[in-house]
Amino acid sequence: MIFGYYPGCSLHGTAKEFDLSLKEVLKVLNVNLNEINDWCCCGASSAHAMSYILSVALPARNLLLAKHQGIQNVVAPCAACYNRLKVSQHELKFDEKMRMKVEEVLEEKITNGVEILNLIELFQKIGSEKIKTAIKINLKEFKAACYYGCLLVRPHDILKFDDPENPSSMEEILLITGAKPVEWNYKVECCGASHSIDHTEIVELLSKKILDDAIKHGANVIVVACPMCHSNLDMRQKNILKKYPEQKEIPILYLTQLMGLSLGLNYRDLGLHLHYINPVPMIEENIKAEEVAI
Amino acid sequence: MHHATLNPIGQKIIDITSQDTSLCYQCGKCSAGCPLRDFMEVPPNRIIRYLQLGLYDLALTSSTIWLCAGCQTCTSRCPKNFEIAKLMDALREVCIEEGIEPKDKKVLKFHKAFLKQIKSYGRSFELGMVGDYKLSTGDLFQDLGLAPETLNKGKMAFKPHKIKDKEKIQNIFNKSMKRDKK
Numbered sequence A: 001m002i003f004g005y006y007p008g009c010s011l012h013g014t015a016k017e018f019d020l021s022l023k024e025v026l027k028v029l030n031v032n033l034n035e036i037n038d039w040c041c042c043g044a045s046s047a048h049a050m051s052y053i054l055s056v057a058l059p060a061r062n063l064l065l066a067k068h069q070g071i072q073n074v075v076a077p078c079a080a081c082y083n084r085l086k087v088s089q090h091e092l093k094f095d096e097k098m099r100m101k102v103e104e105v106l107e108e109k110i111t112n113g114v115e116i117l118n119l120i121e122l123f124q125k126i127g128s129e130k131i132k133t134a135i136k137i138n139l140k141e142f143k144a145a146c147y148y149g150c151l152l153v154r155p156h157d158i159l160k161f162d163d164p165e166n167p168s169s170m171e172e173i174l175l176i177t178g179a180k181p182v183e184w185n186y187k188v189e190c191c192g193a194s195h196s197i198d199h200t201e202i203v204e205l206l207s208k209k210i211l212d213d214a215i216k217h218g219a220n221v222i223v224v225a226c227p228m229c230h231s232n233l234d235m236r237q238k239n240i241l242k243k244y245p246e247q248k249e250i251p252i253l254y255l256t257q258l259m260g261l262s263l264g265l266n267y268r269d270l271g272l273h274l275h276y277i278n279p280v281p282m283i284e285e286n287i288k289a290e291e292v293a294i
Numbered sequence B: 001m002h003h004a005t006l007n008p009i010g011q012k013i014i015d016i017t018s019q020d021t022s023l024c025y026q027c028g029k030c031s032a033g034c035p036l037r038d039f040m041e042v043p044p045n046r047i048i049r050y051l052q053l054g055l056y057d058l059a060l061t062s063s064t065i066w067l068c069a070g071c072q073t074c075t076s077r078c079p080k081n082f083e084i085a086k087l088m089d090a091l092r093e094v095c096i097e098e099g100i101e102p103k104d105k106k107v108l109k110f111h112k113a114f115l116k117q118i119k120s121y122g123r124s125f126e127l128g129m130v131g132d133y134k135l136s137t138g139d140l141f142q143d144l145g146l147a148p149e150t151l152n153k154g155k156m157a158f159k160p161h162k163i164k165d166k167e168k169i170q171n172i173f174n175k176s177m178k179r180d181k182k
Helices: A016-028 A044-050 A052-068 A079-094 A096-106 A119-126 A128-134 A169-175 A200-216 A227-235 A237-243 A255-262 A280-286 B008-017 B029-033 B044-052 B056-060 B073-077 B084-098 B105-121 B126-137 B144-152 B166-181
Strands: A002-005 A032-035 A073-075 A115-117 A143-147 A221-224 A252-254
Touching: A016 A032, A016 A252, A016 A255, A044 A052, A044 A079, A044 B084, A044 B105, A052 A079, A052 A096, A052 B084, A052 B166, A073 A119, A079 A096, A079 A115, A079 A227, A096 B166, A115 A119, A119 A128, A119 A169, A119 A255, A128 A169, A143 A169, A143 A200, A169 A255, A200 A221, A200 A227, A200 A237, A221 A227, A221 A255, A227 A237, A227 A252, A252 A255, B008 B056, B008 B084, B029 B044, B029 B073, B044 B056, B044 B084, B056 B084, B073 B084, B105 B126, B105 B166
Parallel strands: A002 A032, A002 A073, A073 A115, A143 A221, A221 A252
Antiparallel strands: none
16 A cells, blocks of 8 residues: 655654654555655645735645656645645635636646545545554553544535544544543644744643643543644643643643554654653553553 | 725735625624634624725734634634635735734744745744744743753754755745735
8 A cells, every 4th residue: 555645844843753653653554655755835824824825836836746756645644734735726626716826826737636635534544454453452541532623624615524523533543442532522622723832822721721621521641633733732731731730741642653552563663752741651551561562 | 796895905805715705694603613712802703894894904903813823613613604714814915915014913923934934945944933933023032941852852953954946935935925916
């Protein structure tokens, strides 16, 4: 099995453990990635705040590169990249005027036809049967709050992925590992995204609500598929813990890291040492010592 | 499309969003679900009301349009399928083009610092972005406590990764921004 790969900037920087753990997991599952050569940033949350054409043109360049490379379906594990690629493709398909403008900007005819997949869709394509046979450790003591955030599920009219108010596809993947998903209310609430830098105090308040609801519903871990969500819930949690002495700590894992644990991969390969909130104590408490691969 | 005024700014907003604000019947669902509502000067539905009444300056000078995080909750819940988050993008873009000083300056400074790295290198360069942002806001001490751990974990590169076809990216930026100004 082979998929095109658009890592996006975060997976080479602040979310490098997402990239590490994805590649380790796919190695076990015999899935290869064909990275788009010379890809550029998708524009993230900034391009569309300043120039709509720019926000469509940057992803369009990456999709054209993928097409030239013979890639048919491209995996964008970062929810923000996935969202921008999908929105760009949608605009170019349905807005003739926009397509003409972007063709002028890129100096190239736009031809569509690359399928864009998010992380959960990648696992769905690999198939639960195949994953099941590779599982080594049952994560039955993991009570996981699956956090989708915004960009994986909204806007639904464009992404057409899962239910925008109460999605459940991440839980389905998670169940393969034996982990128990918890029912909670903040699955698709916003963490404040890129306000992390310009309004840190707002992001801390929004992230605290998400952490609190997960803990209240019995979660001992929050599972994410977005680098921005991860950074706001993990890195910003440090300051939340400082500000609110009664706050309980909760580790934030990428879905790929949790999957990696159940495949018996070691902590370092999964980049578990790269979080601000150390997940190892929670993991060791909930996986029996003889089962842990070191 | 029928609009209260054929103001050029109003026309520009329609050009970007291809949406007619007069369709909104002010149910307030967008504001009820907005996670940023508590921090906004006026709720999102009020911004649409301003546009319906042709009060463009009130919409464009409000902090609301800059605090919108683009989470799309409003867009996905609007009973008229109005893309409110896209409208907020359009209003920000008009602000920039018209040289209207945003009430919330920090958000624009962040976006500018972020895009400057993309234009220069083709990919995000976090250390450069944080440096530029700090210089533009003058808040040099923000998040300094996190810096050692972030650098230590190798989560922020000391040097930017430059893509090969940087010229193409610069060309995309120049053409996109130039076109927008027309």
